[in-house]
Amino acid sequence: MAASAVGGWVASAFITKLVEKVCTYAGDQYEYQRKDTKEKLSTLEKNLSSIQTAIHIAERVQAKNIAMGSWLRRIKDAACQAEDVLDLFDYRVLQAQAEDRGMISSVASAAAGSSSSSSSTVTTASTTTSSSSSSTVNQSVRLLKRFLFSDEDIDDLISVVNKFVEIDSEMQRFLEFVKIEDSKPEQAVQWRTTSSMPSSEKFFGRVNEENNLKKLLVQINEQSSQPYDVISIVGIGGVGKTALVQRVYNHFHDTHHFDLTVWLHVSDKFDVGRLTKEMTESDNLSSSLDQAQRILRDRLNGKKALIVLDDVWNVLRSQLENLFKPLKFASQGSKVIVTTRSKNVASMNASTEIMELHGLEDEDYWDFFSQCAFGDANPSDFPQLKRIGQEVVSKLAGSPLAAMTVGSSLKAVLKEEHWSSICGKKLCQIEQKEDDIISVLRPSYEHLPDHLKQCFVYFALFPKKYHLRGDELIQMWRAHGFLDTQTPDETARRYINDLLQLLFIEKVPNQEDHYVVHDLLHDFAESVSNGEHFRIEDDFNVCIPRNVRHLYVSASNILKVYMSLEELKKNLRSLIISKAQEGASCERVSSSNFNHILEHILKELRSLRVLVLCNPDGMLPDSLDHLVHLRYLNIHESRNFINVPKSLFKLYHLQGLSLQTQDRIMKKELQEGLSRLTQLRYLKAPKKIISSIELIGRPRSLKRTRGEQSEE
Template sequence: MAIVEVFLGAFVTVLLEKMASGEWLKFLRHEGILTQLSNWINTLSQIQALLTDAEDKQLTDRAVNQWLDDLQDLAYDLDDLVDEFSTEALRRKLMSEQPQASSSKVWNSIPTCCTNFKPTSVMFNFEMRSKIKEINTKLSNIFEQCSKLNLVKIIGTTPTPTTKTWQRPESTSLIDEPRVYGREHDQSKIIELLVRGDESSHSNVGVIPIVGMGGIGKTTLAQMVYNHETVKQHFDLKAWACVSDEFDILRITKAIYDSVTSQTCSFNNLDQAQVKLQKVLAGRKFLIVLDDVWNNKYSDWNVLKKPFSDGAQGSKVVVTTRNRDVARMMGAVELHDIEVLSDEDCWSLFEQHAFVNPSIDANPNLVSIGKKVVEKCGGLPLAAKTLGGLLRCRERYEEWVNVLRSEIWDLSHQECDILPALRLSYNHLPSHLKQCFAYCSIIPSYYEFEEEELVLLWMAEGFVQQREKQMEDVGDAMLELPGSIEVKIMDNCL
């Protein structure tokens, strides 16, 4: 699967905006092909509604993958054609202004070949009509294939649960690692924040977010803290709730109640469920872990936290999230960023999952290859754990070499969770930022570049839309959007 296909939806969005604006619309009306443009926009809009489903199904369906390849080629051809129309419209406009501009130094500096329009216009019309016919044929064929591929319309950027081919398994409070490497300092810091008094706070409940990119080990760190003896002794009640990208307040409330009481909340009414939870938490010092939070809607958080208000002073909520805006919105006591593992710790984690068979562990050639595989992990625990598990029972030298030489996206998603985890971050990016990320995919791995350089490249490609701010300021702000740096780093690491 070519990773650039994942970003087609953003490209089509920008293309549609481009086609629906500009001086060149007057030119198309004059040429009698404005109706043709309307047909293109209508058909592309219908195809765009299918892209979320198609981008998800391409992981397992080769036919859908090929369909996206064909659509991508068509989108680029159509984008080029739009640019040619725009250029010709500008040339015709200059030609009509020639009498007034004949004495202009600017006009006189333009080569004669670019101002002698009559033969050029005839040739342009002939070539354009040929290209229009070709575009129509390709667009018609692609649209006809939609029904054969059983693609369905999905509103929004996140697939519905029934259409996802991969969904992150729900987390629990139990640690699934025999030993955790490189997180001792992080664990001590979080525990210090948990047991520290917050008398100066206006609320009895303090929020401590653990923030970091996907696959960096936020959930594992939260599990370590949750199960630490100091934490167990400090709090009267503890609860663990996996939130994920569907912020269902009733489901989360019931999960917290079930975890605190070890009983099942039978109410399917939010008011009843929250009243019941509030009674359990009232006057008690509690710790609640909300794992994998994406929603940064302040009103939703205010509703969810209502039952927490009567808890004892010193109660805490630990939140794991990839989005710094989530942490800020919740009114965090102190935000804790989690970093990638050192090379030594990353190797130890990989080794823990890869070498369970003594006969494999004794092979120095496999150890040598394994260390090169770890270099590709970029310090990400998920990558080290996944690739280690992938090689766990493979004793042949050639199998290890194949994994070393493979790109992450070439590995089966049944074997490797890394790319699907990355797709979650991509799905939550704004549409205009998705195209900026797509552009980053052409940058070689480990290539160092300045932020200003990247912003200027985006500007040159027309990705940065200027409103009332300077383009450079808009580009800088885009780099700070939730998920943008994470996705860019994972793309370069993997």
């Protein structure tokens, strides 16, 4: 079973990295570390290692018992706090390196010499240059003492350790519970099954798609080396792929255009043996694959066949080749139709044609929705409900299954109050059954590898139809550790491409390197996030969830963030402040008030990894050096800067910086300060600024990845 995610957070992967980090800090290389610090780190390492085993069990059992989700959330809270403490230690090291770069070099040389040289060499060096050696040792001690945890750091570390000690103490009780749960019979995942029989006699829309598919099925491909063509129908769950193919399949079944028609429901397990035996229509299910393929070869020999492989998920190229072997004996003009949610599957089966299916057209969709929501009633008899229904339809992206899900809830009570209540809810908040839209979309998410799950859920932070730049998205992923520090951006680009191929995101037309999430998958991402990714757009009265970790807020609602600081300051890791929307119901905050409030907010949000300030009137406060965890800062759309806060160059963890200015003073400040940010690997700024910074290569990471600079 794929690892379960809490708010898109995969516990096992995160804890594994945390254990590695603690082991590094608890190691002997920091010999000047305080004894009590090393003891606490050792305790933390021990507890994390034992909890690590239980997490794998919890992720498995969570499918059976919802209490495991609560237990994993407690671990997440403690793990994030532990990460902050250890990250602060990293910051101390980077700070010391920036302030004493020359001394670092001498200490590193001395340390290398003492660890790799023989004892006689050391003795000789100490006798001949005793004063020089003594000076170097004193410098080493002074420098390494700056790497120590402060008393405040120790208090934070003790708090973290105590939390994990408490969690660890519950382990035995948890494992006993697991034994009981494991003794219960596990219910298999209920995949829907399909056949060629349509669920409804009435079919809405898809005229062009239907005609195009029929045309493809009667064409003879003279250029093909095989007697059959493969046509792939690609689209997200619930968009109507199966319904379209059922309609076309039955047309050709009834007209006898093909000598043989076979419908196969594939689902998540591509079993070549089962599928081959179903195509043979043989009663001898115990026959081997070889026997089944020979029977199928004889059945197909010289016949024109139409074979549908519905709902294909995971498949290897070799499996497809094996399944298609008997088709070589079919007659020219045979066709295979594959329906899938993955472009990878479509490209893997050497499709001669790929049809990507989107939502129904507006008029067709309203007719279908009306049938679902009004049943036998006439919508014209309910003008108020019709108006509400049209508002609901605008949120459902033309998805037939979404219309059925919401329509069934509306149909129960044809009253304005009930319909208004449903209209005001998000799709994931509407009560649903196992075969409704959210449940149908869930398998797509569960099939994602762990590293893509958290990348996808991060899209829930942004509004629907929000166009995200690929390079900025990568920097945010990297800031949160979704990408390893050393992972090149080329690999991150593959993450984006994987999400594209699996239809979780789409390219924005006519905008290079911009991406958007399908509306329904955005709803699903919000349901998985469970409040950890939250937006305050045009509703000041919205209630911010207590567990929020990533916040998107309109500049006109900045006061709401200030009023919620007590809940936000412990956990918030992303803050995206967008410019105020025109016509927003909230009053516009003046520039001076906005920047005053922003300064107070940033003083409290000490765990931020990502800060994006899109308000044109916004200005960074002078004091930023408390944002020690910040990895990505985007002030590209803030035009009011006349100088750069010197504290910006104390953000030693900063990996990505995006800004926009033509000011000469800022050029000079950037030239002097950027060399201190040794972790910087991404700089987006006007070309004139970048070209004027002589020390642009000084940051180690940026120098290694010079080609990743953005020069606008």
